[in-house]
Amino acid sequence: MTATREELLLSRIRDVPDYPRRGVVFKDITPLLADPVAFGALTDALADSCARHGATKVVGLEARGFILGAPVAVRAGLGFIPVRKAGKLPGATLAQAYDLEYGTAEIEVHAEDLSPGDRVMVIDDVLATGGTAGAAIELIRRGGAEVVGIAVLMELGFLGGRARLEPALRGAPLEALLTL
Template identity: 60%
Template sequence: MTSIDDAPQRSAAHDAVAEVLRGHIRDIPDWPQPGVVFKDITPLLATPTAFGVVIGALADAARALGATTIAGIEARGFLLAAPVADRLGTGLVPIRKQGKLPGPTRSASYDLEYGAATIEIHADAVHDGDRVLLVDDVLATGGTAAAAHSLLAAGGGEVVGLAVLMELSFLPGRDRVAPLDVVSLLTI
């Protein structure tokens, strides 16, 4: 598994991407609940040059992993996955919350601290031979990413990795998505 912040993987380019992220993510204390520090990416989205650097780094990761399809997890994963897919000329698989997609779907459920959730893809979204890169904004506990991985694999796709803007290393997300390659542009 890979993290751009891991010492053996570091390069000047990786450090530059991590620095761009650090400069364009703001902390919102006590949101959405007391004791939580929310990592807000809207300053990144509002800055075209910084956003372009990040999308370029994610697209480079997709190329390196041989991805032929990009999958984005609702909602902030869509903001990253769509421009990566566009840059690579690949298709995009939206992974949605239950009940948001029309027509036949495949679903996977996972546990949350406070209950359970279900995500879905269109039944025909992934095909045998597709090499899918899963894209999201944050890897935290890994529950959503693990469910997305199983959902895409059940559809016939080979999930080649998970690419995220940032990984919260104090949470067990990386362990939960093993053995996926994880590309994290910034580890916190």
């Protein structure tokens, strides 16, 4: 990644202090999405990652992973698969629970959307603790597909998500365009 792209992306991410609760600095990507040059640069970078790793499908994690993953899939000429919060998809689904800081959550994917031979790139906006991404990896493998990598706009390195995901990745790359 060139310094120019990194600077462009960073300049379009707004810090919102004390959101959603006191002490948290939320990374707001809506200014980036509103800028067609920055959004295009982000889409190109993530689509390049899909091509480098031979992806045949893109999984986007709810909700901002949908916003990023769908145009990446189109740009890369790949199919897009949404991974949603439990209860949001009609029909037969595969579900995976995962731990949150206080409690658990569950995500789902349509059972028929993944099959053996699929090479899947997981796309999301932020890698924080790695819980959702780890659950998505498990879902993809249970669907018979191979995870070829995870690509995110930004990694919040201080939360340790990369280290938690390493065993689940089994050597597949984790690429972050920005590490904060």
